[in-house]
Amino acid sequence: MRNMLIIIVLCLAVSSPAVDAGGLERAAGRVLHAGYSGCTDAANGEDNSLEEAAYGGATAGGVVVYSVGSAAVSGAGTLAGYAGTASAVSTLGLSGVTTAAASALGSSATGAAATAVVTSAVGGPVVMGVIIVGGAAAVTYGVYKGGQAVWNWVGD
Numbered sequence: 811m812r813n814m815l816i817i818i819v820l821c822l823a824v825s826s827p828a829v830d831a832g833g834l835e836r837a838a839g840r841v842l843h844a845g846y847s848g849c850t851d852a853a854n855g856e857d858n859s860l861e862e863a864a865y866g867g868a869t870a871g872g873v874v875v876y877s878v879g880s881a882a883v884s885g886a887g888t889l890a891g892y893a894g895t896a897s898a899v900s901t902l903g904l905s906g907v908t909t910a911a912a913s914a915l916g917s918s919a920t921g922a923a924a925t926a927v928v929t930s931a932v933g934g935p936v937v938m939g940v941i942i943v944g945g946a947a948a949v950t951y952g953v954y955k956g957g958q959a960v961w962n963w964v965g966d
Contacts, residue, residue, distance in 0.1 A: 844950045848957020859954045866950025871943045874898040891935025896922035898942065
């Protein structure tokens, strides 16, 4: 029964809207790993939540750095930060989040244009990169703690 409940919770986490088609493999893998680690660590009496959060943030940071670097090498020039950030948002499956944020800011932009609106509103590509990395670390931490809570709720 306990294993079935854990599988159902992890499947629901993977099917969340933030894990859309573009970033399904990366984001779903991260969610599954953090949730599973939270469950197994709780079973063993361990807490590696900070390590998991650091890994989640570092993974997102790697995507951001790679995307901005690729945009720069591809000739995006002074807009490399914006183009790379839009690519990273798409890769991580966060396009819906930035579209919603742009809408909240009064824009009807979608996709990369929405990312540009939000990136500009928060202070530029560097600030947006920090938000993405920090957000990924926070979500990973939360999913890990959620896995622990599920294990503790179901009990031994």
